[in-house]
Amino acid sequence: MKRIIGTICVNLWLVISVAAQAPEITKVDPPSWWIGSSVNPVRLMIRGRNLQGARVQVSGLRVGIPKVNDRGTYIFVDVSIAQPGKHDISVTTPRGSARASFEVLAPLNRTGRFQGFSPADVMYLIMIDRFADGDPSNNQPLYDRKNKFYYHGGDLQGVIDHLPYLKDLGVTAIWLTPWYDNYDRLNEIELKEDKPTTGFHGYNPQDFYAVEEHFGTQAKLRELVETAHRSGIKIIQDEVMNHTGPYHPWVDDPPTPTWFNGTKANHLNNAFQTWSLHDPRPVELLQRETMKGWFLDFLPDLNQDDPEVSRYLIQNTLWWIGTTGLDGIRMDTWQYVPNSFWRRWTKALKREFPNFRVVGEVKDGDVVHTSFFQGGKVQFDGIDSGLDSLLDFPLFYPIRHAFAQGKPIDEIPKTLAKDYVYTNPDILVTLLGGHDDGRFMSEEGATIAGLKLANAFVLTTRGVPQLYYGDEIALEGGDEPTTRGDFPGGFPGDKRNAFTAGGRTKDQQDLFEFIRRLTTLHRELEPLKSGSLVNLYVSEQQYAYARYLRHNVAIIVFNNDNKEAEIEFGVSPLFILNGTLLHDRLGVARDVIVRDDKLRVSLPKRSVAIFAIHSTQRVL
Numbered sequence: 001m002k003r004i005i006g007t008i009c010v011n012l013w014l015v016i017s018v019a020a021q022a023p024e025i026t027k028v029d030p031p032s033w034w035i036g037s038s039v040n041p042v043r044l045m046i047r048g049r050n051l052q053g054a055r056v057q058v059s060g061l062r063v064g065i066p067k068v069n070d071r072g073t074y075i076f077v078d079v080s081i082a083q084p085g086k087h088d089i090s091v092t093t094p095r096g097s098a099r100a101s102f103e104v105l106a107p108l109n110r111t112g113r114f115q116g117f118s119p120a121d122v123m124y125l126i127m128i129d130r131f132a133d134g135d136p137s138n139n140q141p142l143y144d145r146k147n148k149f150y151y152h153g154g155d156l157q158g159v160i161d162h163l164p165y166l167k168d169l170g171v172t173a174i175w176l177t178p179w180y181d182n183y184d185r186l187n188e189i190e191l192k193e194d195k196p197t198t199g200f201h202g203y204n205p206q207d208f209y210a211v212e213e214h215f216g217t218q219a220k221l222r223e224l225v226e227t228a229h230r231s232g233i234k235i236i237q238d239e240v241m242n243h244t245g246p247y248h249p250w251v252d253d254p255p256t257p258t259w260f261n262g263t264k265a266n267h268l269n270n271a272f273q274t275w276s277l278h279d280p281r282p283v284e285l286l287q288r289e290t291m292k293g294w295f296l297d298f299l300p301d302l303n304q305d306d307p308e309v310s311r312y313l314i315q316n317t318l319w320w321i322g323t324t325g326l327d328g329i330r331m332d333t334w335q336y337v338p339n340s341f342w343r344r345w346t347k348a349l350k351r352e353f354p355n356f357r358v359v360g361e362v363k364d365g366d367v368v369h370t371s372f373f374q375g376g377k378v379q380f381d382g383i384d385s386g387l388d389s390l391l392d393f394p395l396f397y398p399i400r401h402a403f404a405q406g407k408p409i410d411e412i413p414k415t416l417a418k419d420y421v422y423t424n425p426d427i428l429v430t431l432l433g434g435h436d437d438g439r440f441m442s443e444e445g446a447t448i449a450g451l452k453l454a455n456a457f458v459l460t461t462r463g464v465p466q467l468y469y470g471d472e473i474a475l476e477g478g479d480e481p482t483t484r485g486d487f488p489g490g491f492p493g494d495k496r497n498a499f500t501a502g503g504r505t506k507d508q509q510d511l512f513e514f515i516r517r518l519t520t521l522h523r524e525l526e527p528l529k530s531g532s533l534v535n536l537y538v539s540e541q542q543y544a545y546a547r548y549l550r551h552n553v554a555i556i557v558f559n560n561d562n563k564e565a566e567i568e569f570g571v572s573p574l575f576i577l578n579g580t581l582l583h584d585r586l587g588v589a590r591d592v593i594v595r596d597d598k599l600r601v602s603l604p605k606r607s608v609a610i611f612a613i614h615s616t617q618r619v620l
């Protein structure tokens with residue numbers, strides 16, 4: 001009897017052992033691709049167990065020779081894209097086989113998709129979790145509206161529901177914070193105020209090929225892009241390629257030995273010495289710590305110099321665009337990723353989607369620093385990164401200083417005077433607020449009047465204007481979590497609904513209408529979209545400039561002072577007929593007449609005027 005039990009035990013052990021060694025597939029990246037792509041074959045990364053020695057077949061498709069990592073947890077294999085439909089992936093080893101599926105899609109029609117963005121757009125940044133809860137069924141877990149570091153319920157359906165509101169405000173492009181799947185449990189690694197946090201902001205990707213379940217599904221994302229496009233609104237995806245979330249499965253099981261810069265146990269801490277990134281004679285260690293160090297010592301830094309990482313990230317970007325039809329990308333933490341990678345990435349992107357545009361986040365107030373990262377020319381490092389646009393932080397700070405704090409307005413033209421350093425200043429994305437800074441209205445000295453001026457400036461100067469959700473109703477929030485407050489009316493139980501005129505205070509309504517008038521002028525006056533910029537008058541608290549085209553001109557005049565001002569300035573560069581009567585389209589300044597090629601404009605305290613001039617009023 002003892003011997004029989006012993007034999008059974010041994011046999012059982014063998015069965016378990018054989019079963020344990022049979023291959024398993026847990027994930028396939030990408031899960032699909034489309035016919036006619038510039039990338040063919042596509043490199044699949046198959047995650048699983050016991051994959052050593054695997055052969056890979058995909059029904060109906062040609063595959064290359066698989067490469068398996070030492071631990072048998074990842075296979076890299078090329079598959080040639082053909083024959084739309086679902087295909088079976090089978091992975092076979094001497095110990096068994098496993099299956100998964102892969103889909104070949106028909107390509108999306110290019111009409112009205114992959115549009116890029118331009119200075120004709122009005123961009124609006126939404127933090128998905130904090131804008132509107134359109135589907136309470138996806139709110140759990142980690143849901144607590146009283147905890148500013150938890151999920152608050154905002155989702156893609158909430159954005160879809162408020163497209164008419166955004167259209168009414170004059171928005172033509174929405175930049176959404178990352179919708180990648182983030183960690184599903186409490187983040188005990190990143191503590192805020194000594195407590196665990198969540199990935200409500202989206203910047204800690206857990207799966208680069210999935211939509212965060214709090215926000216919706218891939219199908220819901222498709223629906224959002226389609227619905228937005230029907231409303232004439234583009235969608236900008238927020239991407240992260242520098243790092244993953246601290247709990248990404250790759251951290252404990254990297255697909256290649258060099259997948260990350262270092263390991264969880266042994267890596268550099270990011271030193272944030274960003275100046276060293278464009279230093280022609282850098283201190284090598286400072287540069288390495290900044291480029292390869294882990295953010296806050298715990299965000300795993302992806303190694304884009306590893307060819308498999310590079311390939312994975314490039315395909316990932318193309319996949320989101322190619323399967324949803326979205327229009328642009330805002331790239332997080334641009335400067336911490338090597339230009340050599342960006343060159344490959346932007347080339348692949350433009351090859352597949354020629355009209356597509358990318359704006360990079362380089363959070364720095366210095367023009368020289370920021371301009372180093374814009375593409376369009378080969379920099380001293382021998383590389384043209386190919387990056388179209390940057391968030392214009394060098395202009396953001398002067399905007400805050402002048403219009404929020406009431407400091408001299410001339411810091412703005414002094415900053416714009418450095419524009420020649422950029423390869424293309426006209427495509428920079430200008431902003432007066434964003435999700436990483438305290439809100440405008442929480443700056444010391446901020447007033448609604450100042451916020452109006454800031455909006456008027458952003459919507460009339462060169463660049464692509466970007467608004468931040470809630471700034472149009474003067475939301476407050478002085479630091480990083482509170483700047484990401486809930487839009488009133490977007491959530492169940494909200495006492496008032498500021499998405500409707502009746503739910504706004506008098507001040508909010510006044511501000512909202514002012515911004516809507518500005519976006520209307522931006523849409524109607526061609527020079528505000530594509531005109532050249534020329535400065536006409538600068539003093540400590542007054543600033544006048546024109547945007548001009550061959551036929552049309554717009555003149556914008558600011559008085560940032562706390563008292564009335566009258567200024568006179570020459571307009572001869574604009575060839576306006578003397579005697580022409582100009583009317584302020586914002587209805588603040590009195591009508592003015594051009595005399596001796598000059599304009600004399602009186603403005604109440606802290607106000608702005610916009611004069612539009614047509615071709616019949618010019619000497620052409």
Ligand SMILES: [Ca+2]
Nearest residue numbers: 135136153155
């Ligand atoms: Ca929800």
Ligand SMILES: [Ca+2]
Nearest residue numbers: 181182183184
């Ligand atoms: Ca998740």
Ligand SMILES: [Ca+2]
Nearest residue numbers: 291292301336
């Ligand atoms: Ca990095």
